[in-house]
Amino acid sequence: MEIKILKNILGANDRIAAKNRELLDAHKIFAVNIMASPGAGKTSVVLQTIRALQDGVRIGVIEGDISSSIDAELVAKQDVPVVQINTGGECHLEAVQVQDALNNLPLAEIDLLLIENVGNLVCPAEFTLGEHLKVLIASVPEGDDKPFKYPLMFNTVDALVLNKIDLLPYVKFNVDGFTKTVKNINAKAEIFKVSCTTGEGITTWAKWLNSRMGKPLKKRITST
Ligand SMILES: Nc1nc2c(ncn2[C@@H]2O[C@H](COP(=O)(O)OP(=O)(O)O)[C@@H](O)[C@H]2O)c(=O)[nH]1
Numbered sequence: 688m689e690i691k692i693l694k695n696i697l698g699a700n701d702r703i704a705a706k707n708r709e710l711l712d713a714h715k716i717f718a719v720n721i722m723a724s725p726g727a728g729k730t731s732v733v734l735q736t737i738r739a740l741q742d743g744v745r746i747g748v749i750e751g752d753i754s755s756s757i758d759a760e761l762v763a764k765q766d767v768p769v770v771q772i773n774t775g776g777e778c779h780l781e782a783v784q785v786q787d788a789l790n791n792l793p794l795a796e797i798d799l800l801l802i803e804n805v806g807n808l809v810c811p812a813e814f815t816l817g818e819h820l821k822v823l824i825a826s827v828p829e830g831d832d833k834p835f836k837y838p839l840m841f842n843t844v845d846a847l848v849l850n851k852i853d854l855l856p857y858v859k860f861n862v863d864g865f866t867k868t869v870k871n872i873n874a875k876a877e878i879f880k881v882s883c884t885t886g887e888g889i890t891t892w893a894k895w896l897n898s899r900m901g902k903p904l905k906k907r908i909t910s911t
């Protein structure tokens with residue numbers, strides 16, 4: 688009987704996630720679940736993605752954190768609708784929390800929904816939210832061995848953004864070895880190398896994300 692509890696939680700989560708997906712699809716919203724360890728650059732990637740796509744795509748954001756609204760305040764400054772979810776200790780977002788957040792966003796005015804999950808490389812991989820795309824942000828200072836240690840997370844995502852490549856001259860990190868390991872774990876994952884500090888690689892990432900939305904930008908991104 689005890690063992691069934693987790694199954695029930697995950698089953699219930701999946702059912703609510705399916706409802707979230709229906710709601711998102713009804714509003715033609717493309718939703719992205721952004722996962723990473725704390726400090727890898729989730730908020731930075733959200734902000735850079737907003738800057739890159741905001742001219743042509745209407746963006747909304749859900750910020751997930753254990754506590755505080757620091758990230759949501761940063762995002763709100765970009766003039767996009769944002770809802771903060773505080774999990775109060777839980778290490779991941781669940782579909783029911785996203786459902787609540789969706790009820791508090793102007794869905795008719797959003798094309799792309801960026802969901803920043805709680806910083807953690809374990810639990811968020813197990814809870815689907817109704818998203819169309821799962822993205823993992825890895826970062827150079829975390830080290831190139833993380834795919835070996837957190838294979839489920841690396842296996843579960845559609846895209847991997849390697850952030851903080853501006854730090855490669857200072858940190859021991861084998862990019863080719865890392866890429867090879869990721870591909871061995873997850874052959875379908877698209878891999879992007881970016882720096883949110885210098886802006887390198889952001890346009891390539893943003894163009895790919897836009898292409899996955901299946902909606903052409905009203906205003907094309909021209910730089911590379
Ligand atoms: N050097 C460098 N620092 C970065 C980069 N992206 C983010 N940071 C810094 O890393 C820290 C954590 O970033 P944040 O986006 O808040 O990470 P989050 O906790 O995953 O949301 C902040 O101090 C950022 O300024 C990058 O590309 N290069």
Ligand SMILES: [Mg+2]
Pocket residue numbers: 729730731758803
């Ligand atoms: Mg953050």
